[in-house]
Amino acid sequence: MAMNLTRRNLLKTASLAAASVPLSKVVAKAETGIAKVPLIPPGSFKKTKTVTGGVCEMCFWRCQLVGKVRDNRLIKLEGNPKSIDNGLNLCARGNSGIKLVYDPDRLKYPMKNIGKRGAPKWKKISWEEALDTCAAKLQATIDKYGPKGIGVWYHGASAHYPTAYFEYLGVPNMYEPAFYQCRGQTAMAMMQTLGFVPNEDVDMANSKAMLLVGCHLGENIHLSHVKNFLKGLENGSKLVVVDPRFSASAAKAHIWVKIKPGTDTAFLLGLMNYMLGKGCYNKSFVDKHCLGLNKLKTHVAEWSIEKTAKECDIPGKQIVEVAELLCEHAPHVAVHPGRHAAWYGNDFQRVRANACLTALLGAIDCPGGIVQIKRMSTGHVHWPKVEHEEDPEDMALAEMEEKYPFRPPGTPPELMRETMVTGKPYPIKSMVIWGTNSIKTMPNQEETMKALANMDFIMVTDVSPTDITMWADILLPEACYLERYDHIEKGTQWNQSDKPQQFVAARMPLVEPMFERKDSVWMINELARRMGHEKDIPVKNQEEFVDHMLKEADLSIAKLRKLDGIYIQEGESPYLKKGDEPEFGTDSGKIELYSEAMDDEDFPPLPTYTRTEEPPKGYARMIYGRSPVHTFNRTANNAWLSREVPENPLWLNDESAKKMGIKDGDRVSLENQAGKRSAGSTVVKVTPGIRKDCVFIAHGFGTFNPAMTVGYNKGIDDNSLNTKINREGETGISGMRINFVRIIKNGKTINIPG
Amino acid sequence: MEMKGDSHKHKTVEPDESESLADIFAFLALLVRYPDISFFDNEFLDTLEILLTRLNLEKSCLKISIWRNSVEDPLLDAQLEYTRLFINAVPHVIAPPYASVYQDGDFSLQGKTTEKIRNFYRQHGFDVVVSTQPADHIQFELEFLSYIYRQGQFDVGDYFLSTFFVPWFEKFLQKISEELRHPLYRVSLQLITYFVKEEQ
C-alpha cells in the first residue's frame, strides 16, 4: 500500500494533538495480550500434525478419530486409521465437529444471569465468583431441605464425574433424557424378557433377513451400525421395514409394511400368532430356553391375520409374507431391538413383544441375530461411600411413591418435574443441569418452565447456549469433546464374522480449550472444595480420572498415546460354539415370554396391545424422527450442517395435500389438538411416502434461544407441540407420538383430511 | 503473499509521533478489551474524554460524560454491554470481534485468517501470549499496531491495517451498527474508525 498522504497527515496531526494526553499512564495499567517474542522464521508453523486419541461426540456412537492440527488450530477431523469400528470414516456430523469447536456463539466465560430466568441478561464473572456462588447456593439448599432438595438433569460422558459427586452428596433424583427416554426403556423391557440388554448389538451384516419396526437406519446414522446394516443388504439379507413412512430404510426394503401408527404391538402379536399356529417358529430353541410358550400361544390367539390386518390397516397377505420370510431364515434373523422407544405410552409392552418374537425365532447369539458382544472392561471412579441421614435410595421419588417398578435407573422426568412444581412429597429447590437441553426432551414445555421458575437456584453447564441455558442463574462454559478427556470407548470389530478383536480408546483432547472453558473434573473438584469435601476428592484432574478407569484394563493415557489412541487385542466371537448353551440373566435363567415379575407388579405378564387414541377429525398424528446430518438440537447451530439441512420439512401425504390446496415447498406452521401453535415454520414435503393419518417431522429444530445465531428459529420444534402426556405404568415414561396437528398456512388453519 | 510492508521497514518517523501513536493504539485496544477493574477506572474515562476533546470530537466527549453521570456503576454497565455485544448475549452476540468470523466465509473462529494474522505478528517479532484466545481478536490487532508504531515501523503498521484490519473491521462495523446504541462503544468504535480508515 502506498502511503496514503491524507492518512499520514491525519495521523500526524492526531498524534500531535494526543501527545499531551496522559495516555501512557493509563495504558501501562493493563498487561497486553501481545508480547515481543524472538523472531520466528516464516513457515515455522506450516507443518500440520496428526493428533490421535479423539472420540467423536457429535452423536452418541463415539467413533474414533484423529485431528489435523496446525499451530494449535484444529483444521480437519478424520477417522482414526487404526479404528476397527468406524475405520477411516466419519459421518457429516463427525466431520463438522470442527465447527462446534470454533463456533463464535459457544459459551466462553462463566456468566451470571442478572435478568430473569427464561429472559436472561448475562454478566461475565470470574470462575471464583461462579463457583463460590454455586457452592453457597447448593449448600443452602442442603442445609434447608437436605440433599433431596437438589435435582440433577444430565447428559453424556462429561457428566459421569459430576453425577458421582452428587450421588456422594446424597442427591436422590437424577435424570438423563438421552438414556431415560431413549435406550433406557428398551433396555429394561429386553432385560425383563431376555435377561440381558442387547442395546443395538444385532448382527445385521450376517443375517438372512432383517426386521426393523420403526427404526430408520440411514436417517439415524451411527456409523458402524449403518455399515453393519448395509453389509447385510449387500450380503442379500431380506429387509422388512415396518413404518408409516417411506423412510431411508423403507427405501431399501424388500417388504415395506405401511403400518398404521400405534399398532406395532398388534402387528408383532399377529406375527407370533401365525408362527405359533403354523408351528414354523424355532421349536428346539423355544423348548429349551423359553418359559410360558403355551400361555403366550393362548394370549396371542385372538390376533388372527384378519384382525391384525384390520387393526394395523395393512394387507393380510403381507403379514403372512413377513412371518414366513422370518421363519424361513430363522435363526439368522436380525430383529432390531430399536433404540428410542417412547412412542405411545404403551411401549414397554411393544419391546417385550419384539423380544418374544426374537425368542420364537431363536435369533440370539448366532450369526444374524441379537448377539452378546464381548467387550473389554474398564473401571469406574467413585467418591467414598458416606452415610446419609436419609438413605438416598429410599428418598428417590419413584421409590417413595412405589411407582414405575420397571423404570430405567434414575428418576422419571415428569415425576421429578411434578415435585419441582408441587413441592410434594418434598421440595426440590435447586437444579444442576449438566449438558442436557431438557426443555427439548420432556413433553409439555410449559410445565418444565413452571418447574424451573420455582427453583431457588439453577446451575447450568454446557458447551453452547442451548435453550435451557436461558434458565440458568449461573452458567458455566464447558470444554467440548475435542478439548477434554473423559469417555472410554470399548468395542469390537464392526462385523462380527470378521476375526474377533476388542479395542479400547479413551477420549483425549486434540486441542486446548479456548477462553475460560473448563472440564468437568476441574469444575466439580473446585465445587467440592468449596463445599468442604476436599479430603474426599477421588482424582486430582481429568487425566487422573481417565487413567483410573483405564487401570483395570492395564492401560493408561501414556500407553494409549503410544498406540495412536487405540489399544487392540484378540477378542472372542459372540456366536455360540457347538455344544455351548446361551445364558439368560432373568430370575428363572430362561427367556420369560410370560413374566412372573410383571404379574407380581400387576402389569400384563404377556406382551399386550393397547390402542392409542385416534387423531380427532381434521388432525393427523405428529410422528418424528431424525435428520441424517443432525443429532437433534445438538447440531442446530453448526454452520456446515445447518447449511446442508437448515430446517425440518413436514412430510404430508400427496392426496391429502391436494385436497388441502397445499403444494410442495409451501411454508407452514402447525397447531396441535390443544390449540398450541409452533413458534416457527417450515416447508412442506408433499409425498406419497407417508400415510394420511400422520405427518412426519425431524426432531430437534426450532431452537428458541437467539444466542444460537445459526439455529435460531429454524424449522419447527416438535416437542413444543407435545402437550399431551400418556405415561406408562411400567416405567413412568411418556409416549411422544400421541399429539395431533393441523396446518396453518398464511395465517389460515387448514384441516388435514383423515 | 510476501510482506509488502517489509520493504518499507524502518522508515524513519519522528520518535515523538511514534510514541504518541503507539499510546493511542494501546488505548484503542483497551477500549475494545473486556472492561475490568485493572484499568477501567475514572482515570481511564477521564483520559478518554481528554483525548476526544483534543481531537475536536466534542460531541462524542459529551456523550461519554453524560453516560458516566447517568449510570451508577460505569464499570458494570460497560461489562454488561461488552458481554452483550461481543461475548454471549440475548438476543444473541451482536458481533464477535474476530477477523475470521467475517473473512473466512463460514462464521467461524480460528480460521485461515487467524493463522495469517498470527503469522504476521510472528514475522515481526510478536505473538499472542494467551493461547486460549484467537490471535485475530480486535484487541490484539490494535495492541500489535501499538507495538509496531512504537518501533517506528509505520509502513508495517499501515500495511497491516489495510491488508488485515480494515477489511474485516468494516464488515464488523456493518454488523454491529444497528445495535450500537451504548455511548461508550459507539464512541470507541468511532474513535477506532478515525484512526484506521484511509479516507476520512
Ligand code: SF4
Ligand atoms: S456416527 Fe458420526 S456423529 Fe456419530 S460418533 Fe460417528 S462420526 Fe461422530
